Amino acid sequence: MNNPLYDPITNIKGIGEESANHLFEMNIYKVKDLLEYFPYRYEDYQLRDLAEVKHDERVTVEGKVHSEPSLQYFGRKRNRLTIRVLVGRYLIKAVCFNRPYVKEKLELNQTITITGKWDQHRQTITVSEISFTPYSIDKEIEPVYSVKGKVTVKGMRRFISLAFNQYIEFIEENIPDALLNKYKLLPKGMALQVMHAPKCHEDLKQARRRFVYEEFLLFQLRMQALRKVEREHSQGIQQEFSRTSLESFINTLPFPLTNAQVRVVDEIIGDLEKPYRMNRLLQGDVGSGKTVVSAIALYSTILAGYQGALMVPTEILAEQHMSSLQELFSSYDVKVELLTSSVKGKRRRELLGSLEAGEIDILVGTHALIQDEVNFNRLGLVITDEQHRFGVEQRRVLREKGENPDVLFMTATPIPRTLAITVFGEMDVSVIDEMPAGRKVIETYWAKHDMLERILAFIEKELAKGRQAYVICPLIEESDKLDVQNAIDVHSTLTYHFQGRFKVGLMHGRLSSDEKDSVMKQFSQNEVQLLVSTTVVEVGVNVPNATIMVIYDAERFGLSQLHQLRGRVGRGSEQSYCILLADPKSEVGKERMRIMSETNDGFVLSEKDLELRGPGDFFGKKQSGMPEFKVADMVHDYRALEVARDDATRLIQSNAFWKDEQYKLLRKDLELSGVLDGDKLD
Ligand code: ADP
Ligand code: MG
Numbered sequence: 001m002n003n004p005l006y007d008p009i010t011n012i013k014g015i016g017e018e019s020a021n022h023l024f025e026m027n028i029y030k031v032k033d034l035l036e037y038f039p040y041r042y043e044d045y046q047l048r049d050l051a052e053v054k055h056d057e058r059v060t061v062e063g064k065v066h067s068e069p070s071l072q073y074f075g076r077k078r079n080r081l082t083i084r085v086l087v088g089r090y091l092i093k094a095v096c097f098n099r100p101y102v103k104e105k106l107e108l109n110q111t112i113t114i115t116g117k118w119d120q121h122r123q124t125i126t127v128s129e130i131s132f133t134p135y136s137i138d139k140e141i142e143p144v145y146s147v148k149g150k151v152t153v154k155g156m157r158r159f160i161s162l163a164f165n166q167y168i169e170f171i172e173e174n175i176p177d178a179l180l181n182k183y184k185l186l187p188k189g190m191a192l193q194v195m196h197a198p199k200c201h202e203d204l205k206q207a208r209r210r211f212v213y214e215e216f217l218l219f220q221l222r223m224q225a226l227r228k229v230e231r232e233h234s235q236g237i238q239q240e241f242s243r244t245s246l247e248s249f250i251n252t253l254p255f256p257l258t259n260a261q262v263r264v265v266d267e268i269i270g271d272l273e274k275p276y277r278m279n280r281l282l283q284g285d286v287g288s289g290k291t292v293v294s295a296i297a298l299y300s301t302i303l304a305g306y307q308g309a310l311m312v313p314t315e316i317l318a319e320q321h322m323s324s325l326q327e328l329f330s331s332y333d334v335k336v337e338l339l340t341s342s343v344k345g346k347r348r349r350e351l352l353g354s355l356e357a358g359e360i361d362i363l364v365g366t367h368a369l370i371q372d373e374v375n376f377n378r379l380g381l382v383i384t385d386e387q388h389r390f391g392v393e394q395r396r397v398l399r400e401k402g403e404n405p406d407v408l409f410m411t412a413t414p415i416p417r418t419l420a421i422t423v424f425g426e427m428d429v430s431v432i433d434e435m436p437a438g439r440k441v442i443e444t445y446w447a448k449h450d451m452l453e454r455i456l457a458f459i460e461k462e463l464a465k466g467r468q469a470y471v472i473c474p475l476i477e478e479s480d481k482l483d484v485q486n487a488i489d490v491h492s493t494l495t496y497h498f499q500g501r502f503k504v505g506l507m508h509g510r511l512s513s514d515e516k517d518s519v520m521k522q523f524s525q526n527e528v529q530l531l532v533s534t535t536v537v538e539v540g541v542n543v544p545n546a547t548i549m550v551i552y553d554a555e556r557f558g559l560s561q562l563h564q565l566r567g568r569v570g571r572g573s574e575q576s577y578c579i580l581l582a583d584p585k586s587e588v589g590k591e592r593m594r595i596m597s598e599t600n601d602g603f604v605l606s607e608k609d610l611e612l613r614g615p616g617d618f619f620g621k622k623q624s625g626m627p628e629f630k631v632a633d634m635v636h637d638y639r640a641l642e643v644a645r646d647d648a649t650r651l652i653q654s655n656a657f658w659k660d661e662q663y664k665l666l667r668k669d670l671e672l673s674g675v676l677d678g679d680k681l682d
Contacts, residue, residue, distance in 0.1 A: 003170060005031050005167060007030065008030060012031060012163050012166055012167075034160060034163045035163055035167070037145065038630050039196070043115075045115060045141065056117060058118070060135070062112070063086050081097075085112070085114070093125070094125045102130060113130070113136075114127050115128055145157070164192075171189040173187055173189075183643075191206070192207075195208070212637045213640055215629045216629075216640055216644035217647060217648060218669050220645045220647075221648045221652065223645075224426070236406065238275040239272040239306060239406070253292060255436065258434045260284075260288070260434035261293055264431070265297070267280070268296075271406060272380075278406035278408060280427060281408075281409045281415075282409065282411070285567070287435065288412075288432040288434070289432065294383045294385070295329070298381060300381075301381040302334060307380060308361065308379075308382070309364075309382045309405075310385070311366065311382065318366055320542060325364065334361045337360045337362070338365060340366060341513070342514070355377065356375045381406045381407075381408065383407075383410060386410070386413070414563075440570065440575050441570075443575070443576070444579075445577070445578070447582075449552075456497060458577075460502075463529050468523065468528075468530065470531050470533060470568055472535065474557070475534065503528045506531075506532050507519045507531055507537065508534040524543045537565075537568055547569055548578075549578045551565055552581050553581065553582060555586075559612070560609050563602050565578075566596075580597070
């Protein structure tokens with residue numbers, strides 16, 4: 001029953017122990033690994049018309065030797081052979097470096113085929129390959145593999161063809177016929193062969209299309225299976241509470257909920273009431289009002305007789321959430337406490353004691369909340385804010401502690417659709433896509449650094465009206481490597497500039513939490529009018545009187561981060577402004593500044609950001625949850641991703657999928673990936 005494709009590569013005739021060892025270094029162990037080790041690009045030997053070839057592109061042409069080649073030496077070893085070649089109606093030069101023997105093989109008027117880089121200005125091809133015969137069609141496109149150590153590209157081609165010779169009959173189709181037919185996909189064996197030895201570009205396109213779909217389908221099946229298993233087999237809490245009590249809490253809020261808030265509240269509460277565990281992502285742009293939604297969810301849990309936890313990435317944010325919640329629950333019998341690293345000694349012991357005794361309803365804090373020493377009495381709901389990275393590990397910790405609370409992730413980093421269905425493919429998603437009424441659009445301007453004087457004058461005018469401003473700098477201190485403005489320098493410059501009129505504060509990550517605290521407090525109480533800061537203020541900070549956000553070296557930030565920073569202003573009733581100080585050199589940098597000035601929509605920005613940066617960079621370096629695809633590209637193949645997700649969802653929900661023979665290999669993949677093994681769920 002075991003498929004020979006899972007044989008070790010040492011079973012392939014012609015691959016000895018030594019070669020195998022080299023391949024192991026490249027993580028190629030099984031025959032299947034080798035067959036599915038796809039080229040990262042293809043060398044194109046198709047003949048092309050030079051008129052259509054761009055400068056610096058590689059090209060293959062056929063031509064006639066037009067004059068006696070000339071050989072020139074530089075020193076003893078280095079030399080250059082220049083051949084004039086008539087290609088169609090063009091007379092071009094072909095240059096070969098350090099291959100003097102080529103000269104002997106050339107005759108006037110001989111037809112040759114050369115491949116190399118085209119210099120359009122000099123009308124010259126720098127030759128990488130030359131054949132002394134007319135162009136022959138047998139190797140139009142050649143696969144190029146990324147290789148390591150002693151393995152060469154030619155070696156790889158050989159290993160793969162050996163594997164094909166011996167194992168081709170064992171390649172099994174894993175996609176059911178119905179889907180193959182529906183999308184007119186190439187069968188697996190054929191598609192594999194085309195990937196490694198394509199005859200033409202059209203074939204290659206078809207083979208690629210098949211693997212894009214296959215990769216997405218397998219990936220989405222895992223996601224959807226994970227979701228199904230999480231729902232049905234994980235022990236969740238069925239929280240029951242009085243909707244009327246909840247309604248009356250909602251009615252005492254200082255404002256009516258937006259339609260979007262009403263909708264997501266319904267989705268969340270629906271999950272709480274169901275017996276399976278909630279695993280939901282709540283997305284909403286900065287300022288869309290997620291905090292109140294989280295308060296409503298927490299209140300539901302309390303009504304049901306449970307405790308809630310609100311986990312945030314920084315202590316500043318923890319304190320802010322703490323005071324927002326205290327305010328929202330001020331006339332209710334709800335006990336909210338804060339647990340941070342600065343809660344120590346006796347106070348900490350007491351707090352942990354009353355948490356365990358069930359006297360605390362809501363605990364707010366950083367990830368210290370789920371440490372070993374922290375034990376809830378009846379934890380019903382955990383909400384995390386801006387913690388995409390934290391989810392999986394956190395759920396494991398909670399599970400090990402025997403707690404099975406509902407989990408809600410909140411994020412103001414709008415996640416492009418593409419990533420939402422990949423990285424968060426196993427979660428339910430709620431979106432707040434509407435801003436509270438009456439919000440003014442933040443006016444955003446892109447300015448060059450030499451306009452600083454005018455900007456300072458503008459800030460001065462706003463401050464004089466009683467407003468406040470943020471100035472964000474990328475670094476804390478001057479760095480030799482990076483020529484960027486730093487918070488400390490900018491702080492002293494601005495302190496000097498505004499002295500006697502306005503007070504300038506300084507905030508950065510190296511301050512102790514007490515120091516940060518007191519700076520933040522001064523700023524929120526308007527004792528400090530202008531706050532110079534690094535990106536510490538990025539998440540969640542709420543000072544409605546601040547109306548100006550100046551960002552130094554704005555080109556250093558990604559669009560999503562700029563949008564986060566911008567979201568610190570525009571929180572009150574006054575018109576707010578965001579000024580991006582940037583002299584970007586790259587086109588991408590300029591494009592970012594333009595996009596920022598044109599749109600305030602976080603979702604639009606996140607899509608653009610993804611386009612400009614690529615999925616790998618979106619969440620910062622090597623985001624753990626990012627799936628890696630061999631052939632597929634999440635951004636460019638987005639349509640296929642959606643189609644595959646719908647197919648996967650349908651399959652997982654059907655009974656046939658779990659028993660029919662035609663789905664055997666798809667089920668096997670789920671098993672191999674560990675999704676169907678309960679212990680490895682997370
Ligand atoms: P975020 O989604 O960025 O966390 P917040 O929850 O901090 O946003 O809300 C931003 C501001 O909008 C807060 O001052 C909050 O009180 C206010 N707000 C939230 N919901 C509404 C609403 N439905 N109508 C009016 N103001 C609201
Ligand atoms: Mg928030």
